[in-house]
Amino acid sequence: xSKTETQVSVRLPDGSxxxxxxxxxxxxxxxxxxxxxxxxxxxxxxxxxxxxxxxPLTDGxxxxxxxxxxxxxLELLRHSTAHVMAEAVQKLFPQAKIAIGPTxxxxxxxxxxxxxxxxxxxxxxxxxxxxxxxxxxKQQIVRYQIPDVDKQIAEFKASGEKFKAELLDEHKNxxxxxxxxxxxxGKVVWNDLCRGPHLPSTGHIKAFKLLKVSGSxxxxxxxxxxxxxxxxxxxxxxADVEAYLKRLEEAEKRDHRxxxxxxxxxxxxxxxxxxxxxxxxxLATVRATIEDFWRNEHRRRGYDFVFTPHIASxxxxxxxxxxxxxxxxxxxxxxxxxxPYRVKPMNCPGHIMIYKSKLHSYRDLPLRFAELxxxxxxxxxxxxxxMLRVRGFTQDDSHIFCTPEQLEGEINxxxxxxxxxxxxxxxxxxxxxxxxPEKSIGTDEEWAMATGxxxxxxxxxxxxxxxxxxxxxxxxxxxxxxxxxxxxxxWQGPTVQVDLNLPRRFDVNYIGEDGERHPAVMVHRxxxxxxxxxxxxxxxxxxxxxxxxxxxxxxxxxPISDKQAAYAKQVVAxxxxxxxxxxxxxxxxxxxxxxxEAQMQQVPFMLVVGDxxxxxxxxxxxxxxxxxxxxxxLEKFIAQIKSEIDSKVI
RNA sequence: GCCGACGUAGCUCAGGGGUAGAGCAACGGUUUCGUAAACCGUAGGUCGUGGGUUCAAUUCCCACCGUCGGCUCCA
Numbered sequence: 001x002s003k004t005e006t007q008v009s010v011r012l013p014d015g016s017x018x019x020x021x022x023x024x025x026x027x028x029x030x031x032x033x034x035x036x037x038x039x040x041x042x043x044x045x046x047x048x049x050x051x052x053x054x055x056p057l058t059d060g061x062x063x064x065x066x067x068x069x070x071x072x073x074l075e076l077l078r079h080s081t082a083h084v085m086a087e088a089v090q091k092l093f094p095q096a097k098i099a100i101g102p103t104x105x106x107x108x109x110x111x112x113x114x115x116x117x118x119x120x121x122x123x124x125x126x127x128x129x130x131x132x133x134x135x136x137x138k139q140q141i142v143r144y145q146i147p148d149v150d151k152q153i154a155e156f157k158a159s160g161e162k163f164k165a166e167l168l169d170e171h172k173n174x175x176x177x178x179x180x181x182x183x184x185x186g187k188v189v190w191n192d193l194c195r196g197p198h199l200p201s202t203g204h205i206k207a208f209k210l211l212k213v214s215g216s217x218x219x220x221x222x223x224x225x226x227x228x229x230x231x232x233x234x235x236x237x238x239a240d241v242e243a244y245l246k247r248l249e250e251a252e253k254r255d256h257r258x259x260x261x262x263x264x265x266x267x268x269x270x271x272x273x274x275x276x277x278x279x280x281x282x283l284a285t286v287r288a289t290i291e292d293f294w295r296n297e298h299r300r301r302g303y304d305f306v307f308t309p310h311i312a313s314x315x316x317x318x319x320x321x322x323x324x325x326x327x328x329x330x331x332x333x334x335x336x337x338x339x340p341y342r343v344k345p346m347n348c349p350g351h352i353m354i355y356k357s358k359l360h361s362y363r364d365l366p367l368r369f370a371e372l373x374x375x376x377x378x379x380x381x382x383x384x385x386x387m388l389r390v391r392g393f394t395q396d397d398s399h400i401f402c403t404p405e406q407l408e409g410e411i412n413x414x415x416x417x418x419x420x421x422x423x424x425x426x427x428x429x430x431x432x433x434x435x436x437p438e439k440s441i442g443t444d445e446e447w448a449m450a451t452g453x454x455x456x457x458x459x460x461x462x463x464x465x466x467x468x469x470x471x472x473x474x475x476x477x478x479x480x481x482x483x484x485x486x487x488x489x490x491w492q493g494p495t496v497q498v499d500l501n502l503p504r505r506f507d508v509n510y511i512g513e514d515g516e517r518h519p520a521v522m523v524h525r526x527x528x529x530x531x532x533x534x535x536x537x538x539x540x541x542x543x544x545x546x547x548x549x550x551x552x553x554x555x556x557x558x559p560i561s562d563k564q565a566a567y568a569k570q571v572v573a574x575x576x577x578x579x580x581x582x583x584x585x586x587x588x589x590x591x592x593x594x595x596x597e598a599q600m601q602q603v604p605f606m607l608v609v610g611d612x613x614x615x616x617x618x619x620x621x622x623x624x625x626x627x628x629x630x631x632x633x634l635e636k637f638i639a640q641i642k643s644e645i646d647s648k649v650i
Numbered sequence: 651g652c653c654g655a656c657g658u659a660g661c662u663c664a665g666g667g668g669u670a671g672a673g674c675a676a677c678g679g680u681u682u683c684g685u686a687a688a689c690c691g692u693a694g695g696u697c698g699u700g701g702g703u704u705c706a707a708u709u710c711c712c713a714c715c716g717u718c719g720g721c722u723c724c725a
């Protein structure tokens with residue numbers, strides 16, 4: 001250490017430079033700025049990385065002191081709270097062995113193996129209390145470089161901490177560290193193998209909530225130990241925890257399965273089997289409206305509609321390779337005339353059959369085949385979820401066959417369709433370009449051509465995108481679009497893939513200008529994805545309150561009394577004539593009762609008709625949100641609602 | 651598939667070793683009403699399915715089915 005005499009200089013976010021004696025830590029820096037900052041400091045951002053507050057400063061680094069006001073500090077808080085949770089669990093259940101406890105988007109979790117005990121919600125309360133005690137004790141959290149790794153591994157093994165032993169063995173060459181929890185007398189009360197960083201003391205931990213217990217596997221591998229996982233979250237302020245819980249509640253209210261009961265949307269049945277969705281009339285109307293929209297847009301954009309069978313000889317999936325690479329998700333064969341047949345898991349082979357039914361000239365291309373194709377895939381029972389994860393679903397599938405020269409233009413066209421449809425439904429979105437993964441087929445040139453075309457189209461459209469290196473599938477680079485719904489949640493959206501595999505397997509080609517055969521380029525794309533998932537997501541996006549153009553019932557006619565029955569029927573007939581989805585509620589309930597019911601069913605417009613309206617060929621309009629809009633001529637109302645429907649107002 | 655919780659009328663839920671109850675919905679009648687719940691009455695359940703324990707099971711035990719929360723986030 002020849003430099004011990006040299007001063008250490010660091011740069012602060014404002015550009016100023018400060019000098020310190022060697023061995024000074026970020027905490028000393030904070031103290032030198034102000035006592036107030038020192039009091040609030042919980043860590044430091046050193047050269048862009050979150051570090052402990054007591055990290056020694058190194059010459060020439062850029063240092064920013066983190067306080068609870070910096071968003072980055074939440075990670076410190078959550079990571080340390082995870083340690084406190086683990087400490088509490090081991091205090092209450094001494095036989096518990098700790099696995100890992102990372103932070104996640106909205107909080108953190110910790111995995112445990114607890115022989116002879118299964119965590120219950122009651123345990124969570126006890127653990128929370130123990131955590132509060134540890135926090136109140138203001139235990140110091142101290143970084144400790146492991147001097148003798150083998151000895152430490154042996155210690156972990158001796159105390160039964162087999163997971164920590166395994167991890168440490170893997171990281172033995174990364175100068176591994178422990179974090180020690182020390183009580184006020186400086187005695188080590190707990191430790192955890194961890195690379196950090198952490199808060200300086202548990203005293204900063206004030207607002208947290210344990211959320212749920214669930215099962216998990218050591219290293220996510222179902223062949224290894226089954227562990228118990230506690231999910232939790234932590235914030236600096238109790239009010240933030242409350243706000244977070246409120247958000248969870250809000251999301252729960254939008255749960256499509258719950259809204260389905262309220263608005264009579266869909267069902268599944270034990271007699272039928274899990275993951276198979278029945279669309280009730282209300283939701284079927286929404287779907288049919290979306291499908292009409294979808295068809296019109298595709299027709300306008302030069303797509304050809306096709307239909308393909310739901311079962312096919314196994315030979316087809318041998319050629320496509322699905323049997324080999326996707327077989328686990330396919331239903332077992334059925335015997336037809338001694339030949340094995342399969343229910344289709346994908347539409348692509350079928351579309352290729354149509355393409356290959358004749359020879360194609362370059363003049364035919366591009367060919368755009370589109371189908372609302374229903375497929376069946378085996379999903380493990382534990383992952384099924386309402387309409388969002390099912391075993392039978394309809395994809396808005398399309399396959400475009402084109403020349404390499406046409407590829408970029410085709411992708412541009414697809415992206416245009418995607419942007420148009422997603423904004424129609426009110427989603428914001430972001431594109432991700434996934435490039436060649438390690439395990440993949442095809443040549444470098446093919447990947448470069450396909451990936452280049454995808455990226456060029458994104459650029460040409462000036463779309464905001466991120467690159468996911470190596471995130472492509474083994475046979476294709478792709479663009480995935482992520483959607484963000486009304487409460488900011490992320491959904492899997494449209495996808496565009498340039499398939500380098502199937503054209504070769506099926507020998508998909510065309511005759512070029514030169515009279516020779518050339519391999520065709522095949523683009524696989526879905527805009528809505530699965531209609532089940534898309535519409536399920538829409539229910540949550542809209543909280544069950546569909547915009548007028550999608551609403552199952554767009555207007556309800558409510559006669560004040562029997563006297564206006566004839567006029568009410570006229571109004572209904574007139575609206576029907578205009579293609580407006582209208583219902584008549586002439587039950588002998590009070591008008592208030594019928595308004596309430598229509599209101600609760602989120603019917604966009606209620607048309608109250610009494611004697612005054614019957615005489616003047618008018619309707620008294622009530623809107624589900626704005627309330628009473630007053631009386632207007634029937635024809636005027638028709639013009640208004642039609643314009644709202646036609647422009648698909650969200 | 652694995653771990654855990656749950657399954658009572660159409661819905662939301664109460665109850666609990668001695669064969670079940672409310673509100674809403676449904677049905678019948680009365681009421682004909684002007685912008686979010688009129689009144690009276692009736693009916694409705696082999697308490698998810700199968701097995702076991704028991705004099706007796708919807709309740710306790712086991713299995714199965716289904717639903718729900720998780721099982722990717724790396725010390």
